[in-house]
Amino acid sequence: MDKFTTLTGVAAPLEIDNVDTDMIIPKQYLKTIKRTGLGAGLFSEMRYADDGSPNPDFVLNKPAYSKARILVAGDNFGCGSSREHAPWALLDFGIRCVISTDFADIFYNNCFKNGILPIKVSPEDLEKLMDDARRGANATLTVDLLAQEIKGPDGGTVRFEIDAFRKHCLIEGLDDIGLTMVEAGAIKSFESNAASARPWN
Template sequence: MDKFTTLTGVAAPLPMVNVDTDMIIPKQFLKTIKRTGLGVNLFDEMRFDDDGNEKPDFVLNQPAYRDARILVAGDNFGCGSSREHAPWALLDFGIRCVIAPSFADIFYNNCFKNGILPITLPQEDVDKLMDDAERGANAVLTVNLEDQTISGPDGGKIAFDVDPFKKECLLNGLDDIGLTLKNETAIGRFEESYSAQRPWA
């Protein structure tokens, strides 16, 4: 998993509440267990019409936001089913940070496990960032995980809270497998000892 330290990029505004995981990545695209390749189908039903043509009014189809790295969204983002494909699709598209007033718990935790930083802020702060995000190509935010701050295009800063353990994992690029491998030497010693004491096992 890639480390998350400081992220500077265009922020796309998505002022919708209750964006569920089926909107993020519709169920027909859940046939893969690979974490890559899902970005093309991110928000598929909102991005494309029935003929597969882009809907020009959807934010991520607009030229200024095609390379967005940050998403500023509404309340209860990531609700619905617990599919891990949702953060996979966001990450594959290039989104590394989602900012919203609240998240569904499972989606929130899945983001950290896949290298995405979900930031929960009071509605008034989200409104300010949403206003910044609506500036198009000038909607550049800088998210500093170490300092736990978001800097807007006018230089203003907003502080955010994050769980210390989850923060440490993101800063060091550690997912569940990476955390386990930190103890690889101790695990190896245990396996050798266990095998020596129980050769029949």
């Protein structure tokens, strides 16, 4: 997966609590196991009217946020069923970072495995960042994973905590397969030694 070190981009305010995975990517999009193409279905029940036309009131349909890279969301983001399609859809749309006060555990874990940085902040810091995000085209945030800081357009800084191992994996761009391949040499050596020691296997 792509490495994550520093991300600067427009932040979209999604001022809704308890956004579940069915809201992120509705069930009709779950027929594919491809990680691409799902961006079109992201938040589709809120993004589109019944006739398929864009809902002009939905934040990601507004010109200022159409290329948002960061999502500032309400509490308990990613609750509901454990569909990995939810981070796939966010990533395919272009979202690399989601900021909230809390996340559902499975969604939170799936984000790290797919190159998305989910950041937990206090309610007070979330309100500051939400206020920054409400500025539209001027709502540019910089997320510095190395320094564990979010910098706002006015120079304000919000610190965040992250597990050291997950931080390492994002910085190096290592998903579960990548982590295994780091040890490819040791695995090959073990298999070779095992084959020599037990040729009857």
